[in-house]
Amino acid sequence: MKLSLLLFGFGIVLVVLQTTLQRLLPIGPVVPDLILVLCVYWGLHHPTAGAALGSFMLGYSVDIISSRLLGVNAFAMSLVFLSVYLGSRSIWLHHPIVSSIIVFIAALVKGAGLVLVWIVFLSTEGFWQGAVKYIVSEALIAAVLAPFMFALLQHGENLVAKPGTAAQ
Amino acid sequence: MLAFLRKYQIPLSSGFCLLLSFYILTVSARGQLKNEPVGAVLMWVLRPLQIVAQGTANWFIGIQENYLTWSGFKSENERLRNRIQALEVERQRLLEAEATNRKLQKLLDFRVQLPGKPVTASIIADSASSWFQGCIIDKGSADGVHKDMAVVTPLGVIGKVVSVTGRSAKVILLTDANSGIDVMVQRTRSRGIVSGSLDSGTVLKYMKRSEDVQVGDRLITSGLDGVFPKGLLAGTVIKVNKQSLGLFQSIEVMPAVQSALVEEVLVVGSGGETEPAKN
Numbered sequence: 001m002k003l004s005l006l007l008f009g010f011g012i013v014l015v016v017l018q019t020t021l022q023r024l025l026p027i028g029p030v031v032p033d034l035i036l037v038l039c040v041y042w043g044l045h046h047p048t049a050g051a052a053l054g055s056f057m058l059g060y061s062v063d064i065i066s067s068r069l070l071g072v073n074a075f076a077m078s079l080v081f082l083s084v085y086l087g088s089r090s091i092w093l094h095h096p097i098v099s100s101i102i103v104f105i106a107a108l109v110k111g112a113g114l115v116l117v118w119i120v121f122l123s124t125e126g127f128w129q130g131a132v133k134y135i136v137s138e139a140l141i142a143a144v145l146a147p148f149m150f151a152l153l154q155h156g157e158n159l160v161a162k163p164g165t166a167a168q
Numbered sequence: 169m170l171a172f173l174r175k176y177q178i179p180l181s182s183g184f185c186l187l188l189s190f191y192i193l194t195v196s197a198r199g200q201l202k203n204e205p206v207g208a209v210l211m212w213v214l215r216p217l218q219i220v221a222q223g224t225a226n227w228f229i230g231i232q233e234n235y236l237t238w239s240g241f242k243s244e245n246e247r248l249r250n251r252i253q254a255l256e257v258e259r260q261r262l263l264e265a266e267a268t269n270r271k272l273q274k275l276l277d278f279r280v281q282l283p284g285k286p287v288t289a290s291i292i293a294d295s296a297s298s299w300f301q302g303c304i305i306d307k308g309s310a311d312g313v314h315k316d317m318a319v320v321t322p323l324g325v326i327g328k329v330v331s332v333t334g335r336s337a338k339v340i341l342l343t344d345a346n347s348g349i350d351v352m353v354q355r356t357r358s359r360g361i362v363s364g365s366l367d368s369g370t371v372l373k374y375m376k377r378s379e380d381v382q383v384g385d386r387l388i389t390s391g392l393d394g395v396f397p398k399g400l401l402a403g404t405v406i407k408v409n410k411q412s413l414g415l416f417q418s419i420e421v422m423p424a425v426q427s428a429l430v431e432e433v434l435v436v437g438s439g440g441e442t443e444p445a446k447n
Binding site: 012015016017019024030031035047051056060061072074075078081082086114117118123125128129131133 | 177193201206217218
């Protein structure tokens, strides 16, 4: 529970970071999806009911800031969490080297979720080419960032778990 | 039963979250989500963090720009002499820009051109998603901002307010794929809709093939959508493609304002007519 709250708090910081990255880095219109990487980490390493709710709330936070239609990212992040959780039960996915691949696939799942929502609720005029571009760009950026964020989160967990060791 | 719930608590809670988000989507799409307390609380929590983060980002950009200037100074002395001259010219230009900026700021404060009582606001966060183009401003219902107010700068249209909390508001940008602003070509008065697009940036929609639209044409708000005052610059036509088939032309538009470069905006109610910005 404590860890879930800490990860959620870290997620809120990442949401804020995401809202400034576009201004800070010359990355064009694609915003690095740090929340996605966090949800994948959560689903892989600490899957609990609180983590599912946390993923939903972080997606909803992105919706509150960015989306005209509420629930889009909440849906996508819940989908990502569930997919990663179910995947991790069937296949051994915890090796650090495969974190990029998992995040890449999770980003594709999120993209598929967004496309689904877009088709059902929004206009698809002038949509497909841009959608493919965003899905692939976001997936690639998230995959590149994944090993670093996973290492950072693991390090943070160690600090929380062993404060005495960290002090040394 | 309890054992079943305990065993499958993760997929069940995930499924619940999926259903909940789908319900929120449905209600939100129908426009029935009026009072949304969770969002208001989240915005209340995020607002100070965003102000700090945005301030830090702007400070960092300043440092970065300074560093780039000084790294050139250190590496090449000879180049520096030329650079100093160039910088002197640049400095003069910046001083002039600063003076102009002051005038614009006074203009903003004066706000006589715009109808109603415009509210000056700062952008405190950009979009956190690639799929939606929006921003958060630091003024909300407590400051007189409400839904469907226009967000503009002296250079032109930025977007419109789509939701409001007490001290902040969410703005959908002109460049968002789900936005739409009723505009007319300043030269010919032909009407169309400017909107964002995931495929090809900002576009002018529903312009008949028979209408005369040329590259460089300025698009101004028509005032007929009940959101934007008439006469604000929305963008400039940069590409016209009259396809052999279809009712409408395919027109690409350069937005009048690059929102990523803007820090302060005016929020204004509809009605009245505005003198469009001159080149």
